[in-house]
Amino acid sequence: MVLKTLRQKVKGLLGEDRGVSPVIGVILMVAITVILAAVIGAFVLGLGGDLESSAAPQMSASISHSGDTTSGNAIISHSGGDSVETADLRVVIRDIDGTSAGSHDVVNSDHVDGAEVFATGDTIEIATDGMSLSAQEYDVEVIHVPSDSIVASGSIDVASA
Known part of the structure; x- marks a missing residue:
């Protein structure tokens, strides 16, 4: 009887995936926000370079x-x-x-x-x-x-x- 109860609990844990979707969604939103902030910050601070500049000849x-x-x-x-x-x-x-x-x-x-x-x-x-x-x-x-x-x-x- 104990074995049957234990088997049902393990089966219940492995079959439950309700909490996975919100966690992945939050991680993706944070990653997108960080990447956008980095790109915008680079261009605002001038780290992105000037697209029109020409290299000096050697x-x-x-x-x-x-x-x-x-x-x-x-x-x-x-x-x-x-x-x-x-x-x-x-x-x-x-x-x-x-x-x-x-x-x-x-x-x-x-x-x-x-x-x-x-x-x-x-x-x-x-x-x-x-x-x-x-x-x-x-x-x-x-x-x-x-x-x-x-x-x-x-x-x-x-x-x-």
């Missing part, structure tokens, strides 16, 4: 100067890496103290012999005539405008006339 360049403080050119020679649209480049020349001596968007016909792409072997020449260069040494930065990053930099020595 390139190496040598930078030099020809001429003197009254006339000459800053010369940027592309020595390897990615090709870059010339319209996407800006050249900034600053003295060692950080004061800007000039900023030039690289316009196709003005600086790169009419080329639309600055590729390995090409040179950009920026006239330094109207910059009133008074210091001896200047920092030159080539900036990729869409990504707002410096793709090449260097120093030039400007000799006095």
Whole structure:
């Protein structure tokens, strides 16, 4: 008799599943809420990134100067890496103290012999005539405008006339 009662109790426990459905429902609702909160929080805090940003090209360049403080050119020679649209480049020349001596968007016909792409072997020449260069040494930065990053930099020595 005891065995029969025990068998009925075990059979009753194994056959009962009324409490499983609400527990699974609560677990799923909590998981969905946590995932949504994480995704929304990431974009609100800026961790999701900007979908429209473009990666900066990887390139190496040598930078030099020809001429003197009254006339000459800053010369940027592309020595390897990615090709870059010339319209996407800006050249900034600053003295060692950080004061800007000039900023030039690289316009196709003005600086790169009419080329639309600055590729390995090409040179950009920026006239330094109207910059009133008074210091001896200047920092030159080539900036990729869409990504707002410096793709090449260097120093030039400007000799006095």
